[in-house]
Structure formats: C-alpha cells, structure tokens
Amino acid sequence: MTNDPWLRALLEGAAVVTALMTAVAWITWLERKIAGRIQSRLGPTMVGPFGLLQPLADAVKSMQKESIVPRDADALLFWLAPPLTLALALGTAAVIPFSPGLLASDVDIGVLYALALSGLLSFPIWIAGWASNNKYSLLGGMRMVAQGISYEIPMVLSALVPVVLAGTLSMGGVVRHQAEHGWFVVSAPGVGFVAFLVFLLTALAEGNRIPFDIPEAESELVAGPTTEYTAIQWSLFAAAEYAHSLLASAIAATLFLGGWDGPVLPPAVWMVLKTGALFLLITWLRWSLLRLRSDQLMSLCWKLLVPLTLLLLLGAGTWVTLAT
C-alpha cells in the first residue's frame, strides 16, 4: 500500500464500491430467484448456469438503451437525481465495519454519518419526482417527502439505542462493545430487540421496500418518481434501491447483531452472513406483504413508533445507569 493518504482513500473507496456494486448485481439475481420460488416460478434460468449471468445481461441491455429526457422536464435535475441517489446509498458503506481490519474509515461519529447520509436519500427522489414534470412522479415525490419526515425520527431514535448502550457513536466501537458484552438484540433486556425491529421497519420505509414502497406504488403511480426514467438512469435507481437494502441490513447487523463478532468463522464471514440473513428477511417480507397507504404509514410512525422509540431510549439509558 502506498503512504499517500489521498491515494489510499481513493483505492479503498474504489475497492469498496466495486465490491458493493458486484454484490448488488448478484443480489438482484438472488432476489429474483427467491421471488420466483415464492411465487412457484423458477426465476431467471436462461442466461448462464442457473441464470447467474442475468444481472450482466440486464446491465448491458440497460446501458445500450436510449436515455430519454422528457421535453418538459428540468433536464439538469433530471440527470442529476439518479447518480445522486446511488452515491448517497453507496456513501454509507464507508463506515460499515466488515471485520476489525476491513473498515474504510472508523470515524468516531460513524452512526451519525450513516444516518445523515441515508436521511438525505429522500431528496434525490423528490428531485426526480419534481424534475420529471409528470403528475405521477410529482405525487411519488410528494409521498417520499411525507414518508421521509415520518420514518426518519423513529429510525434515528432506534439507532440511538445501541449508541447509548455502547456509549459510542463509532460503528467499530459499537461492535467491539457487543463483542465484549453480548449482542444488543439479546443483551439489553427487550429494549435492544424492539429497537432492532423498529430500525428494520424504518429501514424498509427508507429503502422504499414493501410494505412501505408508497412513493413507487406501481399499481397507483405507475412507477412513482422513476416513471419517466429509462435505460441506465432507471438502472441507477434500481441499483440504489438494492444497495440501500444491502447497506441497511449491514447497519442493522452492525448495530444490533454484533457485526463481525461470532465464534469459529472469520469476522468478515460473520458480517456477510448476518447481512445476508437480514437481506433475505427483507426480500421475504417484500414478496409476501401488501402496501400500506401513505397516511397509514404516517400515523404508524408518528403515533406508535416515535413514542415507542422514546420509551426505548429511556429504557436504554436506565439500563446503562443501572449496569454501571
């Protein structure tokens, strides 16, 4: 490795993004296979063995298609939204600890950074909805904003529970604390587990996954903010969605399931296993649940989850005080 910190950061960033995008490509395959099995279909089978090359075929297809910008769209914003979405989704990866040594940057406000970046995710989607100059897109963007202000607060509050329990905002620190004192999902009585569920639920809302894919809502808004998008720009949105699901699973695994901590197997394998298990759970939920309505999500978040997470936070504080 070189000693130049800038070059080092660039190389590491490139490595993380490449690994992540590769993972994203094949989790789309995995999701389609699982969805197929759930629906008594086979999923992709034609391209490569078990359809394994399907993601590549899809990527090539979407790249060689024409990128259409509607005449009345705000072209600059229209072009800006998809890469911005993907960038924000991938940015979270910088602070996720895959193993004690494999961590792009263990900043001491890692949790805050991850939450802030993913909190910004609703903006490019709103931008896309506005710039498309399409009524379905606009409604989708509007729903995204409404959704954003609803899930964000319980999400941050539930993520604060492990922070309070571990006494640090560093992702690596949270994992090291769990390695010593047990995973938060079981160690703090009840509090950790409920906070984990709330975090997972709000992560679904953040990633626009069923039951909270309200901004996209194919059966109502055609495709929501992405209605007017074609070709590679649309694929960027899709990739961002999968990247987000994957990274949200990784963050949940880090904060609540002990991250890389685990017996026998190497740390990185544990992290991948936990992330994969959570991603499978999200996929399973997606292909078996229906969609909530926008106002139902808002009342769920504001009337149930916000008071609940405040109580959890109180519980976590009490537990830490009693334990020390």
Added chain:
Amino acid sequence: MAVSGSVASTGAGPRTRAPVPDPHLDLERYEADADLMTLSLGPQHPSTHGVFRVVLYLDGETIVKAVPHAGYLHRGVEKLCEKLSYSNVVPILDKNDYVAPMLNEQAACMAFERLMGVEVPIRARWLRTLLAELQRIASHLLALGTFAIDLGGALGGGTSVFMYCFRERELILDLFEELTGCRFHYNTHCIGGNRHDVPPGWPELVRAALATIEARFDAYLAMLEHPIFADRTRGVGTIDAGLALELGLSGPNLRASGVDHDLRRDAPYHVYDLLEVRVATDSGGDCWSRYKVRVDEIRESLRLVRLLLDDLPAGPLSSTKPLGVVSQFKATTGQVYVGIESPRGELGTWVIADARKATSPYRMKLRPPSLHAVAAIPYVLPGHTLSDAIAILGSLDPIMGEVDR
C-alpha cells in the same frame, strides 16, 4: 309487442330510495384551477383493468371528484348482432366478458331458446350449470388476484397472491380446454344445447382440480388476510344498500352491500331450482366485504360443482340438429329478456325478433353488470385517497370488454 317468456329479476325486500348525494357538490369549495390537480388515470394504466380512464380531481392526494370515461373498447357488438344469424351471434359474445365467456354464451343461448321456444335437454342444462360454476371460480380467482396486485403492487406480495390465483385458474382453463378445445373463447353452447359432450375421464380431472384448488385456497387467503390487508380494505369504498340499488349494482358488489339477491336462487334457470344455492352476503359494503363475498362464492361454487358432478344425467346433449343452414334458427315475432347471474352480477340479454329479418335478431341489448359497477365510481371515490381509488376499482371488478361492448 308481447313480452314472452321473460325472466323477471326479483328484487329482494323493499327498495329504499334514499336520495343519492351529488358527487360533485364538494367542488364548490375549490377554485377549480387554483387548488386542484387533474389526474387522468388511464386509459393505459396498470390498475384500470383494461382500457378505462378516470379523470380525478385531486386536493393533495384526496379525490374531490371522479369522472369515469368508458368506451375505449367499444366494438359495436350489439349492432353486429343484428347482422349475424342467431347461431353466429353466440361465439362473438365470448369476447364481452372475456373473464367469464361461458356465461355470455349461456345468456345469449337462453334468450334465443326462449324466443324460439326451443327446449334444452336436461343433460345440457346440467352441464351448463356445471360450466357456469367452474367459470365463476375461475373468474373470482382472477378478480382476487388482480385485487391483490392493486393493493400490493406489481413487485411484491400482491403479485405472489396473483400468481397463486392464476395458477389455480389455469387448472380450470385446462379443464375447459379438455372439454371444448379452447382455453378462452369456447363456443361450446349452441341454441338448444351444448356442442361438446363430457370426454371420458373428465369428471375425475375436475375432481382432482377442485381438490387442488381447495387445498391451496385457504393457505394463500391466510397469507392475504393480514392486518395490512384489513387496513387497506375495511371501511374503504363503502356503498350502502340504497346507493347500490339505485345504481343497479348486482352480483357480489350488491351482495356485499347487504342486499340478499342472487338470480341463481331468486329466479332459477338451468338446474339451479334443483340445487340449494347458499347466497353469500356481507353487510359492510366496503372493499373488504366485496372481497369476502367473492371468497365465499368460490367456496360455494366448489361445493356446487361437486354436487353437479355426482349425478350428471344421461341423455342427448342438444335438442337441435348440428347447424346446417343459416335459416335453421328463425324467430318472427316477440321479445325476450333473460337475466342470468354472471360472476359480476346480472348479465341481461334482451332480444327483439321481427318478421322482416327472421334469421337474425332485430335488436339486441345487453345489460353488462360491470357497466353499473363502473357507474358507482363518481359516487364512491370522492373523499378517498388515490391509493384507495385503486383498491376500490379493483374490488368492483369491472371487465371493460363488457362495459364498452
């Protein structure tokens, strides 16, 4: 002209004529251009169930006014019927309610038979009942599946239920294919009876298919009926009995509003008078009730098909000779209205005969139940959000082929 042999549809109970509220009243609160967004939903939209357009006036996401525009699928079927001979009319009606073609054929054949005084042998009437009930299962399965998609999107749990429903519907289409050679537009009914007799081994195939459907049905209903589904359907799109009657709703949509009315029991045809049809009703009038009534009807139809299969009587399948010349079927005078219970409600056929054109109907008027379901839209949608609008459209289960004819 004398009305001969008409089947009067009997309304159950006194009809409460509650004044229908003006759906456009709320509009006065708004300066039309300033506050409202107009959204033209359709004609190409994933959830309009065919080519159908509703213009929605939205205040935020709340619908203030809804104006349905039908007619994109108008093919002039009624006019076409005046040009075709009686026997040739039957197959083109398959394309009206393309989800339940068997019932369309039956409605036309029954009307023509009554008009000409043609007797239908018991075996044919028995088989017609059997096919109607099988078709009802297939049609309701499709309604259920598309309703789930409307609630859950094309990429999610809704599609899973949709795929299960279509898998089961496929079994019934296979049975029809075995019987008639066609999966969709069967042309199996003719004036005076049926064209295709039951092939050897078919009853066993039916029983096997029914067993499969019954075994799987509860599993995915359990998957569907979770709290999210209840939240999305209960209290959404409520149509009370008065409005339902005023609009001329029929079938599951009417029974979900608490009106106990089913032509299979109230004005029996085929061999329904020999069966005891248990009519499913629900009092809610909302999307949940309409879903529930359809589910109960699937169960009832499964039971009826089993009963019918057990003693299919022997005998001729048709009282008329295979078609030789066009002038084989003639009617010189009279008019007939026949209403039958299609999966969507009262499917009416009104035929007028005239001596100047004895080989084809002088005038033919169809009463498609879906048209009345679509007519409910301006009354039901206002006050609901866009998401609910899609759920309500799905729960009314209109088929555009028969709305537009």
